[in-house]
Each structure stands twice: as C-alpha cells, then as structure tokens.
Amino acid sequence: MTSNDLTKIYEKIDGYRGSMVELQTGLTAIPALGPTNEGEGEGKKAAYIKEWMEREIGFDSIEQHDADDDRVPSGKRPNLVAIFKGESSDRRIWIMAHLDIVPPGELSLWDSDPYAVVEKDGKIFGRGVEDNQHGMVTPLFALKAMKELGIKPAYDVGVVLVADEETGSEYGIQHLLEKQDLFGKEDLIIVPDAGAPDGSMIEVAEKSIFWLKIETKGKQCHASTPEQGVNAHRAAAHLITKLDKLYEIYDRRDEVFDPPISTFEPTKKENNVPNINTIPGDDVFYLDMRVLPGISLDDVDAQIRKIADGVEREFGVTVAATSPQKETAAPATPSDAPVVKSLAAAIKSVYGIEARPMGIGGGTVAAFFRRAGAHAVVWSKIEDMAHQPNEYTLIENMAGDAKVFAHLFLSG
Numbered sequence: 001m002t003s004n005d006l007t008k009i010y011e012k013i014d015g016y017r018g019s020m021v022e023l024q025t026g027l028t029a030i031p032a033l034g035p036t037n038e039g040e041g042e043g044k045k046a047a048y049i050k051e052w053m054e055r056e057i058g059f060d061s062i063e064q065h066d067a068d069d070d071r072v073p074s075g076k077r078p079n080l081v082a083i084f085k086g087e088s089s090d091r092r093i094w095i096m097a098h099l100d101i102v103p104p105g106e107l108s109l110w111d112s113d114p115y116a117v118v119e120k121d122g123k124i125f126g127r128g129v130e131d132n133q134h135g136m137v138t139p140l141f142a143l144k145a146m147k148e149l150g151i152k153p154a155y156d157v158g159v160v161l162v163a164d165e166e167t168g169s170e171y172g173i174q175h176l177l178e179k180q181d182l183f184g185k186e187d188l189i190i191v192p193d194a195g196a197p198d199g200s201m202i203e204v205a206e207k208s209i210f211w212l213k214i215e216t217k218g219k220q221c222h223a224s225t226p227e228q229g230v231n232a233h234r235a236a237a238h239l240i241t242k243l244d245k246l247y248e249i250y251d252r253r254d255e256v257f258d259p260p261i262s263t264f265e266p267t268k269k270e271n272n273v274p275n276i277n278t279i280p281g282d283d284v285f286y287l288d289m290r291v292l293p294g295i296s297l298d299d300v301d302a303q304i305r306k307i308a309d310g311v312e313r314e315f316g317v318t319v320a321a322t323s324p325q326k327e328t329a330a331p332a333t334p335s336d337a338p339v340v341k342s343l344a345a346a347i348k349s350v351y352g353i354e355a356r357p358m359g360i361g362g363g364t365v366a367a368f369f370r371r372a373g374a375h376a377v378v379w380s381k382i383e384d385m386a387h388q389p390n391e392y393t394l395i396e397n398m399a400g401d402a403k404v405f406a407h408l409f410l411s412g
C-alpha cells in the first residue's frame with residue numbers, strides 16, 4: 001500500500017458523505033423486523049442493498065443464502081455474501097453486519113418518524129441507522145472508493161449481511177456457519193456492531209452468561225403467628241446475602257474485561273403475598289451472573305447449590321433453581337491476533353488513538369465465529385444508541401470508519 005493510494009481513497013470517502021446519508025435513508029425506509037418482532041423479515045431490505053451493491057460497486061460475486069422460515073410471508077430469511085477480489089486470495093478480510101432492526105418502541109419518545117431519516121447537526125436519526133446500518137454502509141463505501149480508483153485490496157474482501165441478529169441468529173450467521181464453509185482460520189473477521197464513542201474499543205472476548213430463577217418454599221400463615229409457618233421471604237433474603245460469597249470464591253481478575261471480575265447479582269424479584277399481614281410461603285428471585293471465560297458454569301451451579309442447602313437446613317425451607325439462560329463464553333480472540341493488530345493500526349492512522357482489545361459482559365454474534373475457531377473482533381466508532389428512541393449515528397464517524405476499513409483492506 002502506498003500512502004498516495006490511501007490519501008486518494010480518503011479524499012474519495014470524504015466526498016461520499018451525501019451518498020452515505022442517501023443510502024442510510026433508503027435502508028431505514030424498509031423496516032426489516034424479524035417475525036418474533038411481528039415483522040416480515042429482511043427480504044425487501046436485502047433486495048434493496050443487493051441491487052445497490054451491484055450497481056454502485058460491482059462485486060466479483062454476490063451470493064444469497066436463504067434460510068427457510070415459514071413465519072415470514074416470503075418463507076425465507078436472506079443472507080448475502082459478497083466477494084471483492086484482492087491481490088491475494090490466501091486469506092480473506094470479512095466484515096459482517098446485520099440487516100434486521102429492533103422495533104422503534106414507544107413512538108411518543110421519538111422526535112421524528114423512526115423510518116424517515118432526519119439529518120441534523122452532523123447526525124442522522126432513524127431506527128437502524130446505527131444498529132447496524134452504520135456497520136453496513138462503512139465497508140461498502142470503502143470498497144466503492146477503491147473500485148472507482150482502481151485500487152485493489154491486499155486480500156479478498158467479503159461483506160456478509162445477515163438476517164436475524166436481533167432475535168437469535170438461527171436464520172442468520174448460524175445458518176451460514178452450518179451450511180457454508182466460508183470462514184478460514186487465517187481470515188480477519190470484523191463485526192462492526194458495537195463500539196465506543198471514541199473508537200478505542202476492540203471487543204475480543206465476552207463473559208459467560210448464567211441466569212438463575214431461585215424459588216424458595218416455606219409455609220404461609222398469618223403474620224401475627226409466624227411460628228405456625230415458615231417465612232420463605234426471610235430465608236430467600238438470607239440466601240441472597242450468602243450468595244455474595246460467590247465474589248470471593250471466584251475472585252480471578254482479567255484486565256481485558258471491564259469490570260475485570262465475574263459478577264453475581266440478584267436482580268428480578270417476583271411478587272409474593274399481596275398483603276402485609278401474611279407470612280409468605282413462596283419467594284422467587286433471579287440471579288444475573290457474568291462469568292469470566294475459563295470458569296465452569298457447572299462449578300458455579302454446584303457452589304450455589306451448596307449455599308442453598310445450608311439455607312434449607314437453617315430455615316426449614318426448600319430451594320429450587322432453574323436456569324432461563326446458561327451460555328458458556330466462546331474462546332477469546334487473542335489480544336495479539338492479526339485482526340486486532342491490523343485494525344488497531346488502521347484506527348491509529350485514521351483517528352490518531354490507541355485502540356485496545358477488551359472484553360464485555362454480554363453476548364455478541366462474534367461468539368459464533370469464535371466457537372467455529374475463527375478470530376473475530378467487534379469494532380466501530382459509534383455513540384452507542386442501539387435500540388434507543390432517537391437512535392442516531394454521526395456522519396463524521398461513517399466517513400471515518402469507512403477510512404479505517406479502507407486502510408485495513410489495503411494493508412491486510
């Protein structure tokens with residue numbers, strides 16, 4: 001890559017701001033909601049962007065891999081895989097974004113129509129403009145610039161646009177990973193679907209997620225004669241405080257994560273008795289646990305059981321736990337993986353900052369790649385407006401992120 005090439009590409013991208021807003025406007029006008037969000041899927045949006053990609057860039061190939069889903073009118077959930085040939089096909093640089101959006105939610109909280117893009121003060125507003133159209137538009141305009149200038153990427157670049165990211169990924173990336181052999185172990189995979197407002201976060205790892213519903217049973221009676229019953233609420237309250245011990249048992253730190261520890265938090269509490277003068281015979285609360293990779297969730301489960309056994313004996317109650325979610329973390333992408341280094345160098349060149357590999361507490365689609373043995377990172381420079389009313393993204397960040405991708409495509 002020559003710095004002259006880069007300068008030319010950056011200039012081109014700077015001239016695309018209006019076209020970026022235009023593409024965002026077109027995409028936002030086609031709500032792509034999954035059937036669990038009472039939508040008809042991503043078919044129309046996929047057709048729109050596919051036509052745009054053919055017309056404005058002209059990829060070497062664009063394949064569509066549909067997943068059957070009889071809950072949507074078309075019976076299909078679309079997944080697009082577009083390849084833009086580079087100097088070498090030894091490995092590929094992949095950017096994956098998702099076509100679907102979440103519903104706008106309460107409309108009165110929006111200052112404008114969520115499906116009609118409004119531009120104001122360098123921002124564009126609309127449902128989906130950040131999550132995940134920002135991540136769709138940015139690699140596409142990087143490639144458009146390279147195509148128009150006749151500059152080839154170092155390696156083949158693949159743009160993958162998937163369905164169903166917001167509601168489980170079964171008809172999206174999971175379908176692709178099962179049916180297609182696309183992603184190699186040497187490939188660089190970037191998922192621009194989360195990030196920090198200063199662009200410094202390269203997400204490489206996530207914690208395991210473990211939720212528990214804990215039901216404590218005692219014996220209901222009149223509150224004036226507590227000795228005739230067994231107060232399940234008191235026992236559960238003791239159990240909650242005893243569970244703080246989990247923080248001591250699992251005190252390992254990993255500074256890649258923020259916070260750098262496993263967390264064990266009591267969260268939701270179900271109603272018990274409706275009146276004050278009854279001793280509750282039942283109590284239900286929930287735990288949300290985010291556990292550092294490498295710690296066995298079965299082991300955590302066994303520790304909780306031991307603590308619960310103690311409460312059963314002490315208070316004469318029974319404690320039963322069921323798990324609404326138990327998802328062991330995917331292996332982390334190493335902090336020194338080529339994708340991390342190349343991306344950090346590109347970020348430094350464009351934004352002048354040192355980005356750093358980080359772990360987060362929640363799951364992302366990058367985990368599917370990591371489980372399949374590929375090194376994937378999540379990165380973009382966004383304001384973190386996903387799923388909120390008045391969702392917006394900065395036009396400046398669309399241009400900047402397109403430059404970061406161009407740098408990455410050129411350097412490999």
Ligand SMILES: [Zn+2]
Pocket residue numbers: 098131132165193386
């Ligand atoms: Zn998203």
